[in-house]
Amino acid sequence: xxxxxxxxxxxxxxxxxxxxxxxxxxxxxxxxxxxxxxxxxxxxxxxxxxxxxxxxxxxxxxxxxxxxxxxxxxxxxxxxxxxxxxxxxxxxxxxxxxxxxxxxxxxxxxxxxxxxxxxxxxxxxxxxxxxxxxxxxxxxxxxxxxxxxxxxxxxxxxxxxxxxxxxxxxxxxxxxxxxxxxxxxxxxxxxxxxxxxxxxxxxxxxxxxxxxxxxxxxxxxxxxxxxxxxxxxxxxxxxxxxxxxxxxxxxxxxxxxxxxxxxxxxxxxxxxxxxxxxxxxxxxxxxxxxxxxxxxxxxxxxxxxxxxxxxxxxxxxxxxxxxxxxxxxxxxxxxxxxxxxxxxxxxxxxxxxxxxxxx
Amino acid sequence: xxxxxxxxxxxxxxxxxxxxxxxxxxxxxxxxxxxxxxxxxxxxxxxxxxxxxxxxxxxxxxxxxxxxxxxxxxxxxxxxxxxxxxxxxxxxxxxxxxxxxxxxxxxxxxxxxxxxxxxxxxxxxxxxxxxxxxxxxxxxxxxxxxxxx
Numbered sequence: 069x070x071x072x073x074x075x076x077x078x079x080x081x082x083x084x085x086x087x088x089x090x091x092x093x094x095x096x097x098x099x100x101x102x103x104x105x106x107x108x109x110x111x112x113x114x115x116x117x118x119x120x121x122x123x124x125x126x127x128x129x130x131x132x133x134x135x136x137x138x139x140x141x142x143x144x145x146x147x148x149x150x151x152x153x154x155x156x157x158x159x160x161x162x163x164x165x166x167x168x169x170x171x172x173x174x175x176x177x178x179x180x181x182x183x184x185x186x187x188x189x190x191x192x193x194x195x196x197x198x199x200x201x202x203x204x205x206x207x208x209x210x211x212x213x214x215x216x217x218x219x220x221x222x223x224x225x226x227x228x229x230x231x232x233x234x235x236x237x238x239x240x241x242x243x244x245x246x247x248x249x250x251x252x253x254x255x256x257x258x259x260x261x262x263x264x265x266x267x268x269x270x271x272x273x274x275x276x277x278x279x280x281x282x283x284x285x286x287x288x289x290x291x292x293x294x295x296x297x298x299x300x301x302x303x304x305x306x307x308x309x310x311x312x313x314x315x316x317x318x319x320x321x322x323x324x325x326x327x328x329x330x331x332x333x334x335x336x337x338x339x340x341x342x343x344x345x346x347x348x349x350x351x352x353x354x355x356x357x358x359x360x361x362x363x364x365x366x367x368x369x370x371x372x373x374x375x376x377x378x379x380x381x382x383x384x385x386x387x388x389x390x391x392x393x394x395x396x397x398x399x400x401x402x403x404x405x406x407x408x409x410x411x412x413x414x415x416x417x418x419x420x421x422x423x424x425x426x427x
Numbered sequence: 428x429x430x431x432x433x434x435x436x437x438x439x440x441x442x443x444x445x446x447x448x449x450x451x452x453x454x455x456x457x458x459x460x461x462x463x464x465x466x467x468x469x470x471x472x473x474x475x476x477x478x479x480x481x482x483x484x485x486x487x488x489x490x491x492x493x494x495x496x497x498x499x500x501x502x503x504x505x506x507x508x509x510x511x512x513x514x515x516x517x518x519x520x521x522x523x524x525x526x527x528x529x530x531x532x533x534x535x536x537x538x539x540x541x542x543x544x545x546x547x548x549x550x551x552x553x554x555x556x557x558x559x560x561x562x563x564x565x566x567x568x569x570x571x572x573x574x575x576x
Contacts, residue, residue, distance in 0.1 A: 079492055081471065085449040086441050087489065107488045109443040112522040119521050131518055134447025134543055178450065181457075197457035204454075215447045215543045423446045 070095050077411060079108050084415065086422040094408060102403040104396065106426055113427040114386050121381040122148060122356060127218055132388065133424040134215050135178065136366045138171045141220035143373040144386070146300060147362040148222050151377055156350055160224035162343040165302040167219065169332040174203040175367035176325045179419050180255070183322065186412040187264040192254055199247050206237055224349030234340050241333050252326045265318040269402035269414045272316055281398040282391045283369020284328070285418055288313045288320035295365035306338045318417045355381050366391055368419045390424035434466025435557060438476035440496055442529065444483025447543030448510035452480055460546045467553065473499040478556050484512045486524045490532055497533050503563035505556040507537045510544045517542060
Protein backbone atom coordinates (compact mmCIF):
# COMPACT_ATOMS: atom_id res chain seq x y z
CA UNK A 69 0.00 0.00 0.00
CA UNK A 70 1.42 3.34 -0.93
CA UNK A 71 1.58 6.32 1.36
CA UNK A 72 -1.48 8.46 1.91
CA UNK A 73 -1.52 12.18 1.16
CA UNK A 74 -4.16 14.72 2.05
CA UNK A 75 -4.87 17.40 -0.53
CA UNK A 76 -7.11 20.30 0.43
CA UNK A 77 -9.68 21.32 -2.18
CA UNK A 78 -11.25 24.73 -1.67
CA UNK A 79 -12.75 26.80 -0.12
CA UNK A 80 -11.45 29.16 -2.78
CA UNK A 81 -11.15 27.12 -5.97
CA UNK A 82 -11.32 28.30 -9.58
CA UNK A 83 -13.76 25.57 -10.59
CA UNK A 84 -16.42 26.46 -8.07
CA UNK A 85 -17.79 29.94 -7.68
CA UNK A 86 -18.84 28.93 -4.17
CA UNK A 87 -16.74 27.90 -1.20
CA UNK A 88 -16.77 24.29 -0.05
CA UNK A 89 -13.80 22.56 1.46
CA UNK A 90 -12.92 18.93 0.82
CA UNK A 91 -9.99 17.10 2.30
CA UNK A 92 -9.09 14.56 -0.34
CA UNK A 93 -7.20 11.56 1.00
CA UNK A 94 -5.09 10.20 -1.85
CA UNK A 95 -3.15 7.06 -2.54
CA UNK A 96 -0.94 8.04 -5.47
CA UNK A 97 -3.45 9.68 -7.82
CA UNK A 98 -6.51 7.88 -6.54
CA UNK A 99 -8.93 9.37 -4.06
CA UNK A 100 -9.61 7.02 -1.16
CA UNK A 101 -11.79 9.29 0.87
CA UNK A 102 -13.25 12.78 0.73
CA UNK A 103 -14.01 14.61 3.94
CA UNK A 104 -16.21 17.66 3.47
CA UNK A 105 -16.04 20.72 5.65
CA UNK A 106 -18.87 23.20 5.29
CA UNK A 107 -20.19 26.36 6.90
CA UNK A 108 -18.53 29.06 4.82
CA UNK A 109 -21.85 30.41 3.58
CA UNK A 110 -24.03 29.67 6.55
CA UNK A 111 -26.13 32.73 7.34
CA UNK A 112 -28.94 31.44 9.52
CA UNK A 113 -31.83 32.13 7.19
CA UNK A 114 -34.30 29.81 8.87
CA UNK A 115 -34.05 31.74 12.11
CA UNK A 116 -34.84 34.95 10.25
CA UNK A 117 -38.44 33.82 10.10
CA UNK A 118 -38.80 35.14 13.66
CA UNK A 119 -37.79 38.64 12.61
CA UNK A 120 -39.52 39.02 9.25
CA UNK A 121 -43.24 38.39 8.91
CA UNK A 122 -44.56 35.70 6.60
CA UNK A 123 -45.14 38.12 3.71
CA UNK A 124 -41.66 39.64 3.96
CA UNK A 125 -40.09 36.20 4.23
CA UNK A 126 -40.94 35.58 0.55
CA UNK A 127 -38.07 37.90 -0.32
CA UNK A 128 -35.72 36.05 2.03
CA UNK A 129 -36.79 32.67 0.61
CA UNK A 130 -35.95 33.89 -2.88
CA UNK A 131 -32.48 34.78 -1.69
CA UNK A 132 -31.70 31.32 -0.36
CA UNK A 133 -30.13 30.76 -3.75
CA UNK A 134 -29.60 33.12 -6.65
CA UNK A 135 -29.71 30.42 -9.31
CA UNK A 136 -32.99 28.71 -8.48
CA UNK A 137 -34.33 31.81 -6.76
CA UNK A 138 -37.77 31.67 -8.34
CA UNK A 139 -38.44 28.08 -7.31
CA UNK A 140 -37.45 28.76 -3.73
CA UNK A 141 -39.95 31.61 -3.63
CA UNK A 142 -42.54 29.40 -5.26
CA UNK A 143 -42.00 26.53 -2.82
CA UNK A 144 -42.34 28.84 0.15
CA UNK A 145 -45.45 30.54 -1.23
CA UNK A 146 -47.04 27.17 -2.02
CA UNK A 147 -46.58 25.96 1.53
CA UNK A 148 -48.07 29.14 3.03
CA UNK A 149 -50.96 29.03 0.54
CA UNK A 150 -51.70 25.45 1.51
CA UNK A 151 -51.70 26.35 5.21
CA UNK A 152 -54.05 29.29 4.60
CA UNK A 153 -56.18 27.30 2.13
CA UNK A 154 -55.77 29.91 -0.59
CA UNK A 155 -56.65 28.82 -4.13
CA UNK A 156 -54.53 30.80 -6.52
CA UNK A 157 -55.91 31.77 -9.96
CA UNK A 158 -55.17 29.43 -12.87
CA UNK A 159 -53.31 32.13 -14.78
CA UNK A 160 -50.93 32.60 -11.87
CA UNK A 161 -50.30 28.85 -11.85
CA UNK A 162 -49.38 28.93 -15.52
CA UNK A 163 -47.18 32.01 -15.12
CA UNK A 164 -45.37 30.33 -12.25
CA UNK A 165 -44.80 27.27 -14.42
CA UNK A 166 -43.40 29.37 -17.26
CA UNK A 167 -40.97 31.20 -14.97
CA UNK A 168 -40.01 27.98 -13.22
CA UNK A 169 -39.20 26.24 -16.49
CA UNK A 170 -37.24 29.27 -17.69
CA UNK A 171 -35.29 29.09 -14.42
CA UNK A 172 -34.54 25.44 -15.10
CA UNK A 173 -33.24 26.31 -18.57
CA UNK A 174 -31.00 29.07 -17.26
CA UNK A 175 -29.70 26.90 -14.45
CA UNK A 176 -28.91 23.93 -16.71
CA UNK A 177 -27.23 26.14 -19.31
CA UNK A 178 -25.14 27.70 -16.56
CA UNK A 179 -24.20 24.24 -15.37
CA UNK A 180 -23.27 23.02 -18.86
CA UNK A 181 -20.91 25.98 -19.12
CA UNK A 182 -19.32 25.29 -15.74
CA UNK A 183 -18.86 21.62 -16.63
CA UNK A 184 -17.13 22.55 -19.89
CA UNK A 185 -14.92 24.93 -17.92
CA UNK A 186 -14.08 22.17 -15.43
CA UNK A 187 -12.47 20.03 -18.12
CA UNK A 188 -10.89 23.00 -19.83
CA UNK A 189 -13.22 23.42 -22.80
CA UNK A 190 -13.28 27.21 -22.57
CA UNK A 191 -15.14 28.01 -25.79
CA UNK A 192 -17.96 25.64 -24.91
CA UNK A 193 -18.29 27.46 -21.59
CA UNK A 194 -18.59 30.78 -23.39
CA UNK A 195 -21.17 29.44 -25.86
CA UNK A 196 -23.36 27.99 -23.10
CA UNK A 197 -23.32 31.27 -21.23
CA UNK A 198 -24.03 33.24 -24.39
CA UNK A 199 -27.15 31.15 -24.94
CA UNK A 200 -28.11 31.57 -21.30
CA UNK A 201 -28.25 35.34 -21.79
CA UNK A 202 -31.22 34.82 -24.11
CA UNK A 203 -33.16 33.26 -21.24
CA UNK A 204 -32.09 36.09 -18.92
CA UNK A 205 -33.38 38.58 -21.52
CA UNK A 206 -36.84 37.01 -21.19
CA UNK A 207 -36.61 37.32 -17.40
CA UNK A 208 -35.62 40.94 -17.68
CA UNK A 209 -38.43 41.74 -20.09
CA UNK A 210 -41.13 40.01 -18.04
CA UNK A 211 -40.02 40.78 -14.48
CA UNK A 212 -37.36 43.48 -14.52
CA UNK A 213 -34.68 41.38 -12.83
CA UNK A 214 -31.97 39.19 -14.28
CA UNK A 215 -31.37 36.65 -11.54
CA UNK A 216 -33.53 37.58 -8.57
CA UNK A 217 -36.89 38.90 -9.59
CA UNK A 218 -39.25 38.67 -6.62
CA UNK A 219 -42.26 38.06 -8.79
CA UNK A 220 -43.83 35.25 -6.79
CA UNK A 221 -46.11 36.29 -3.97
CA UNK A 222 -48.39 34.55 -1.51
CA UNK A 223 -51.70 34.27 -3.37
CA UNK A 224 -50.33 34.44 -6.89
CA UNK A 225 -47.79 36.43 -8.83
CA UNK A 226 -47.00 40.15 -8.91
CA UNK A 227 -46.66 40.66 -12.64
CA UNK A 228 -48.64 39.52 -15.63
CA UNK A 229 -47.21 38.64 -19.02
CA UNK A 230 -49.16 40.20 -21.89
CA UNK A 231 -50.20 38.03 -24.83
CA UNK A 232 -47.75 39.87 -27.14
CA UNK A 233 -44.88 39.09 -24.79
CA UNK A 234 -46.00 35.47 -24.57
CA UNK A 235 -45.88 35.33 -28.36
CA UNK A 236 -42.38 36.81 -28.26
CA UNK A 237 -41.31 34.21 -25.69
CA UNK A 238 -42.62 31.53 -28.05
CA UNK A 239 -40.53 32.99 -30.85
CA UNK A 240 -37.38 33.17 -28.75
CA UNK A 241 -37.98 29.53 -27.73
CA UNK A 242 -37.58 28.64 -31.43
CA UNK A 243 -34.30 30.55 -31.60
CA UNK A 244 -33.04 29.03 -28.34
CA UNK A 245 -33.99 25.54 -29.48
CA UNK A 246 -32.09 25.97 -32.73
CA UNK A 247 -28.98 27.30 -31.01
CA UNK A 248 -29.25 24.71 -28.26
CA UNK A 249 -29.30 21.91 -30.83
CA UNK A 250 -26.06 23.26 -32.27
CA UNK A 251 -24.49 23.72 -28.86
CA UNK A 252 -25.45 20.35 -27.42
CA UNK A 253 -24.29 18.52 -30.53
CA UNK A 254 -20.82 19.19 -29.14
CA UNK A 255 -21.72 17.44 -25.89
CA UNK A 256 -23.25 14.50 -27.73
CA UNK A 257 -20.55 14.05 -30.38
CA UNK A 258 -17.26 15.50 -29.17
CA UNK A 259 -14.75 12.85 -28.19
CA UNK A 260 -12.99 14.99 -25.54
CA UNK A 261 -16.27 15.53 -23.68
CA UNK A 262 -16.97 11.80 -23.77
CA UNK A 263 -13.43 10.97 -22.76
CA UNK A 264 -13.68 13.08 -19.62
CA UNK A 265 -17.19 12.09 -18.59
CA UNK A 266 -18.01 8.55 -19.82
CA UNK A 267 -17.63 5.96 -17.11
CA UNK A 268 -16.50 8.59 -14.59
CA UNK A 269 -18.20 8.46 -11.22
CA UNK A 270 -20.68 5.66 -11.83
CA UNK A 271 -23.54 5.58 -9.34
CA UNK A 272 -25.60 2.40 -9.51
CA UNK A 273 -29.39 2.47 -9.32
CA UNK A 274 -29.41 0.66 -5.99
CA UNK A 275 -26.81 3.01 -4.48
CA UNK A 276 -28.61 6.10 -5.78
CA UNK A 277 -31.78 4.84 -4.13
CA UNK A 278 -30.08 3.91 -0.84
CA UNK A 279 -28.20 7.20 -0.55
CA UNK A 280 -31.34 9.18 -1.35
CA UNK A 281 -30.07 10.94 -4.45
CA UNK A 282 -32.48 13.35 -6.09
CA UNK A 283 -32.90 15.20 -9.36
CA UNK A 284 -30.69 14.55 -12.39
CA UNK A 285 -28.34 12.55 -10.15
CA UNK A 286 -31.11 9.99 -9.48
CA UNK A 287 -32.58 10.24 -12.97
CA UNK A 288 -29.22 9.45 -14.58
CA UNK A 289 -29.05 6.29 -12.47
CA UNK A 290 -32.46 5.16 -13.66
CA UNK A 291 -34.73 6.40 -10.89
CA UNK A 292 -37.69 8.33 -12.32
CA UNK A 293 -37.98 10.76 -9.39
CA UNK A 294 -39.51 13.96 -10.66
CA UNK A 295 -41.69 15.99 -8.30
CA UNK A 296 -43.37 17.74 -11.21
CA UNK A 297 -45.33 14.54 -11.79
CA UNK A 298 -47.20 15.32 -8.55
CA UNK A 299 -48.92 18.06 -10.53
CA UNK A 300 -48.29 21.22 -8.54
CA UNK A 301 -48.78 24.60 -10.25
CA UNK A 302 -49.82 24.01 -13.87
CA UNK A 303 -47.90 20.76 -14.35
CA UNK A 304 -51.13 18.82 -13.89
CA UNK A 305 -52.35 20.22 -17.22
CA UNK A 306 -49.13 19.62 -19.14
CA UNK A 307 -47.89 16.44 -20.79
CA UNK A 308 -44.39 15.24 -19.93
CA UNK A 309 -42.43 12.21 -18.81
CA UNK A 310 -39.46 12.28 -16.41
CA UNK A 311 -36.22 11.92 -18.37
CA UNK A 312 -34.08 9.01 -17.23
CA UNK A 313 -30.85 7.34 -18.22
CA UNK A 314 -29.45 4.07 -16.98
CA UNK A 315 -25.68 4.51 -17.19
CA UNK A 316 -25.32 6.50 -13.97
CA UNK A 317 -22.01 8.10 -14.98
CA UNK A 318 -21.11 11.77 -15.46
CA UNK A 319 -22.01 11.58 -19.14
CA UNK A 320 -25.50 10.30 -18.32
CA UNK A 321 -25.99 13.16 -15.87
CA UNK A 322 -24.96 15.60 -18.59
CA UNK A 323 -27.33 14.16 -21.17
CA UNK A 324 -30.21 14.06 -18.69
CA UNK A 325 -29.75 17.77 -18.06
CA UNK A 326 -29.48 18.58 -21.76
CA UNK A 327 -32.68 16.67 -22.47
CA UNK A 328 -34.36 18.50 -19.59
CA UNK A 329 -33.63 21.83 -21.28
CA UNK A 330 -35.42 20.60 -24.39
CA UNK A 331 -38.24 19.34 -22.18
CA UNK A 332 -38.50 22.76 -20.55
CA UNK A 333 -38.80 24.41 -23.96
CA UNK A 334 -41.63 22.00 -24.76
CA UNK A 335 -43.34 22.66 -21.40
CA UNK A 336 -43.14 26.43 -21.89
CA UNK A 337 -44.71 26.06 -25.35
CA UNK A 338 -47.50 23.91 -23.92
CA UNK A 339 -48.10 26.38 -21.09
CA UNK A 340 -48.22 29.34 -23.48
CA UNK A 341 -50.77 27.58 -25.69
CA UNK A 342 -52.98 26.63 -22.74
CA UNK A 343 -52.74 29.72 -20.50
CA UNK A 344 -56.21 31.06 -19.57
CA UNK A 345 -57.16 34.71 -19.19
CA UNK A 346 -58.02 36.09 -15.77
CA UNK A 347 -56.77 37.36 -12.44
CA UNK A 348 -53.18 36.80 -11.37
CA UNK A 349 -53.58 37.13 -7.63
CA UNK A 350 -56.00 36.14 -4.88
CA UNK A 351 -56.29 38.48 -1.94
CA UNK A 352 -54.81 36.96 1.17
CA UNK A 353 -56.38 37.92 4.50
CA UNK A 354 -55.40 36.94 8.02
CA UNK A 355 -52.49 34.97 9.33
CA UNK A 356 -51.54 31.35 8.68
CA UNK A 357 -52.13 28.67 11.31
CA UNK A 358 -50.96 25.11 10.87
CA UNK A 359 -48.14 23.26 9.19
CA UNK A 360 -47.40 21.94 5.71
CA UNK A 361 -44.81 20.12 3.60
CA UNK A 362 -44.25 21.16 -0.01
CA UNK A 363 -42.14 19.30 -2.54
CA UNK A 364 -40.95 21.15 -5.63
CA UNK A 365 -38.70 19.91 -8.42
CA UNK A 366 -35.80 22.30 -8.79
CA UNK A 367 -33.12 22.12 -11.50
CA UNK A 368 -30.98 20.24 -8.97
CA UNK A 369 -33.72 17.96 -7.70
CA UNK A 370 -36.40 17.82 -5.12
CA UNK A 371 -36.58 20.61 -2.55
CA UNK A 372 -38.75 20.24 0.53
CA UNK A 373 -40.31 23.19 2.27
CA UNK A 374 -41.75 22.77 5.73
CA UNK A 375 -43.54 25.69 7.34
CA UNK A 376 -45.18 25.84 10.75
CA UNK A 377 -47.40 28.76 11.65
CA UNK A 378 -49.04 29.70 14.92
CA UNK A 379 -51.75 32.17 13.91
CA UNK A 380 -49.59 35.29 14.25
CA UNK A 381 -47.83 37.00 11.40
CA UNK A 382 -44.51 35.46 12.41
CA UNK A 383 -44.02 31.81 11.56
CA UNK A 384 -42.75 29.33 14.14
CA UNK A 385 -40.43 27.46 11.86
CA UNK A 386 -39.39 27.15 8.24
CA UNK A 387 -37.25 24.24 7.21
CA UNK A 388 -35.75 23.70 3.79
CA UNK A 389 -34.21 20.43 2.62
CA UNK A 390 -32.27 21.31 -0.49
CA UNK A 391 -31.34 18.93 -3.34
CA UNK A 392 -27.58 19.43 -2.97
CA UNK A 393 -27.76 18.31 0.65
CA UNK A 394 -29.46 15.11 -0.49
CA UNK A 395 -26.85 14.56 -3.18
CA UNK A 396 -23.74 15.05 -1.02
CA UNK A 397 -23.68 11.41 0.27
CA UNK A 398 -23.87 10.19 -3.33
CA UNK A 399 -21.05 12.57 -4.27
CA UNK A 400 -18.79 11.31 -1.49
CA UNK A 401 -19.49 7.76 -2.64
CA UNK A 402 -18.61 8.48 -6.29
CA UNK A 403 -15.44 10.35 -5.26
CA UNK A 404 -14.02 7.19 -3.72
CA UNK A 405 -11.68 5.53 -6.16
CA UNK A 406 -11.68 8.30 -8.76
CA UNK A 407 -8.53 10.01 -9.95
CA UNK A 408 -7.58 13.44 -8.62
CA UNK A 409 -8.05 15.06 -12.04
CA UNK A 410 -11.68 13.93 -12.13
CA UNK A 411 -12.59 15.50 -8.77
CA UNK A 412 -13.75 18.87 -10.19
CA UNK A 413 -15.99 17.11 -12.74
CA UNK A 414 -17.50 14.81 -10.15
CA UNK A 415 -18.21 17.70 -7.81
CA UNK A 416 -19.84 19.57 -10.65
CA UNK A 417 -22.00 16.70 -11.83
CA UNK A 418 -24.16 16.92 -8.72
CA UNK A 419 -24.60 20.60 -9.69
CA UNK A 420 -23.67 21.78 -6.19
CA UNK A 421 -25.44 24.77 -4.78
CA UNK A 422 -23.65 25.38 -1.51
CA UNK A 423 -25.57 28.52 -0.80
CA UNK A 424 -28.84 26.53 -0.77
CA UNK A 425 -27.34 23.80 1.33
CA UNK A 426 -25.88 25.95 4.07
CA UNK A 427 -28.43 28.76 3.93
CA UNK B 428 -11.41 57.39 -18.53
CA UNK B 429 -10.55 56.89 -22.17
CA UNK B 430 -8.35 53.88 -22.02
CA UNK B 431 -7.40 51.24 -19.56
CA UNK B 432 -3.80 51.70 -18.49
CA UNK B 433 -3.59 48.33 -16.90
CA UNK B 434 -5.37 45.05 -17.52
CA UNK B 435 -6.23 44.03 -13.98
CA UNK B 436 -6.59 40.42 -12.98
CA UNK B 437 -9.47 39.67 -10.72
CA UNK B 438 -9.81 37.31 -7.82
CA UNK B 439 -13.38 36.46 -6.94
CA UNK B 440 -14.40 35.11 -3.56
CA UNK B 441 -17.91 34.25 -2.45
CA UNK B 442 -18.32 35.41 1.15
CA UNK B 443 -21.77 34.20 2.06
CA UNK B 444 -23.80 35.42 -0.85
CA UNK B 445 -26.79 33.73 -2.39
CA UNK B 446 -25.01 33.12 -5.75
CA UNK B 447 -26.92 35.92 -7.41
CA UNK B 448 -23.93 38.27 -7.51
CA UNK B 449 -21.49 35.43 -8.20
CA UNK B 450 -23.17 34.39 -11.40
CA UNK B 451 -23.36 38.06 -12.41
CA UNK B 452 -19.59 38.37 -11.83
CA UNK B 453 -19.14 35.36 -14.10
CA UNK B 454 -21.61 36.81 -16.59
CA UNK B 455 -19.26 39.82 -16.93
CA UNK B 456 -16.64 37.46 -18.35
CA UNK B 457 -18.90 35.80 -20.90
CA UNK B 458 -19.73 36.93 -24.44
CA UNK B 459 -22.49 39.48 -23.75
CA UNK B 460 -20.43 41.70 -21.44
CA UNK B 461 -17.01 40.22 -22.20
CA UNK B 462 -14.53 42.11 -20.05
CA UNK B 463 -11.78 39.89 -21.39
CA UNK B 464 -11.49 42.24 -24.35
CA UNK B 465 -9.90 44.68 -21.86
CA UNK B 466 -7.55 41.98 -20.66
CA UNK B 467 -9.48 41.48 -17.44
CA UNK B 468 -9.21 37.85 -16.39
CA UNK B 469 -10.73 36.00 -13.48
CA UNK B 470 -7.81 34.22 -11.88
CA UNK B 471 -7.91 31.55 -9.23
CA UNK B 472 -4.58 32.49 -7.73
CA UNK B 473 -4.48 35.39 -5.25
CA UNK B 474 -0.79 35.92 -6.01
CA UNK B 475 -1.63 36.95 -9.56
CA UNK B 476 -4.53 39.21 -8.69
CA UNK B 477 -4.85 43.00 -8.53
CA UNK B 478 -8.48 43.34 -7.59
CA UNK B 479 -10.34 41.29 -5.02
CA UNK B 480 -14.07 41.03 -5.74
CA UNK B 481 -16.02 39.88 -2.73
CA UNK B 482 -19.69 39.01 -2.95
CA UNK B 483 -21.75 38.41 0.15
CA UNK B 484 -21.14 39.34 3.73
CA UNK B 485 -18.59 37.81 6.06
CA UNK B 486 -19.26 35.29 8.83
CA UNK B 487 -17.11 33.76 11.54
CA UNK B 488 -16.12 30.80 9.38
CA UNK B 489 -14.87 32.74 6.38
CA UNK B 490 -13.15 35.72 8.07
CA UNK B 491 -9.77 33.90 8.17
CA UNK B 492 -10.15 32.85 4.51
CA UNK B 493 -10.97 36.37 3.34
CA UNK B 494 -8.06 37.82 5.32
CA UNK B 495 -5.68 35.17 4.00
CA UNK B 496 -6.67 35.82 0.40
CA UNK B 497 -6.16 39.55 0.90
CA UNK B 498 -2.78 39.09 2.52
CA UNK B 499 -1.58 36.80 -0.26
CA UNK B 500 -2.26 39.43 -2.91
CA UNK B 501 0.72 41.57 -3.89
CA UNK B 502 0.66 45.35 -3.41
CA UNK B 503 -0.95 47.48 -4.78
CA UNK B 504 -4.35 45.86 -4.38
CA UNK B 505 -7.95 47.00 -4.35
CA UNK B 506 -11.00 45.45 -2.69
CA UNK B 507 -14.39 45.75 -4.36
CA UNK B 508 -17.49 44.79 -2.37
CA UNK B 509 -20.08 43.53 -4.88
CA UNK B 510 -23.75 43.63 -3.94
CA UNK B 511 -25.63 44.92 -0.96
CA UNK B 512 -24.68 41.95 1.25
CA UNK B 513 -20.98 42.70 0.85
CA UNK B 514 -21.71 46.35 1.59
CA UNK B 515 -23.79 46.07 4.75
CA UNK B 516 -25.25 42.59 5.14
CA UNK B 517 -28.37 43.55 3.20
CA UNK B 518 -31.43 41.41 3.77
CA UNK B 519 -29.35 39.02 5.89
CA UNK B 520 -28.03 41.71 8.26
CA UNK B 521 -30.31 40.39 11.05
CA UNK B 522 -29.11 36.79 10.73
CA UNK B 523 -27.23 35.40 13.72
CA UNK B 524 -24.26 34.22 11.71
CA UNK B 525 -23.63 37.43 9.79
CA UNK B 526 -20.87 39.73 11.04
CA UNK B 527 -21.71 42.43 8.52
CA UNK B 528 -20.24 43.99 5.40
CA UNK B 529 -16.77 43.14 4.13
CA UNK B 530 -15.48 46.45 5.52
CA UNK B 531 -15.64 44.90 8.99
CA UNK B 532 -12.50 42.88 8.15
CA UNK B 533 -10.88 44.46 5.09
CA UNK B 534 -10.37 48.02 3.85
CA UNK B 535 -12.94 48.25 1.04
CA UNK B 536 -12.22 50.74 -1.75
CA UNK B 537 -15.26 50.46 -3.99
CA UNK B 538 -18.83 49.49 -3.14
CA UNK B 539 -21.13 48.16 -5.85
CA UNK B 540 -24.84 48.35 -4.96
CA UNK B 541 -27.63 46.05 -6.06
CA UNK B 542 -29.37 42.81 -5.20
CA UNK B 543 -28.19 41.18 -7.32
CA UNK B 544 -25.62 43.66 -8.64
CA UNK B 545 -26.01 43.97 -12.41
CA UNK B 546 -23.02 43.19 -14.64
CA UNK B 547 -22.98 46.80 -15.86
CA UNK B 548 -22.54 48.10 -12.33
CA UNK B 549 -19.92 45.46 -11.51
CA UNK B 550 -17.90 46.55 -14.56
CA UNK B 551 -18.36 50.16 -13.49
CA UNK B 552 -17.08 49.25 -10.04
CA UNK B 553 -14.01 47.58 -11.52
CA UNK B 554 -13.29 50.67 -13.64
CA UNK B 555 -13.51 52.80 -10.48
CA UNK B 556 -11.21 50.32 -8.76
CA UNK B 557 -8.68 50.83 -11.55
CA UNK B 558 -8.43 54.52 -10.68
CA UNK B 559 -7.84 53.59 -7.05
CA UNK B 560 -5.24 51.04 -8.13
CA UNK B 561 -3.38 53.71 -10.10
CA UNK B 562 -3.31 56.05 -7.09
CA UNK B 563 -2.04 53.27 -4.88
CA UNK B 564 0.63 52.45 -7.44
CA UNK B 565 1.79 56.07 -7.41
CA UNK B 566 1.88 56.20 -3.63
CA UNK B 567 3.82 52.95 -3.57
CA UNK B 568 6.49 54.05 -6.06
CA UNK B 569 6.86 57.34 -4.15
CA UNK B 570 7.46 55.37 -0.99
CA UNK B 571 9.97 53.14 -2.76
CA UNK B 572 11.97 56.04 -4.16
CA UNK B 573 12.00 57.69 -0.71
CA UNK B 574 13.46 54.50 0.76
CA UNK B 575 16.17 54.40 -1.97
CA UNK B 576 17.29 57.96 -1.16
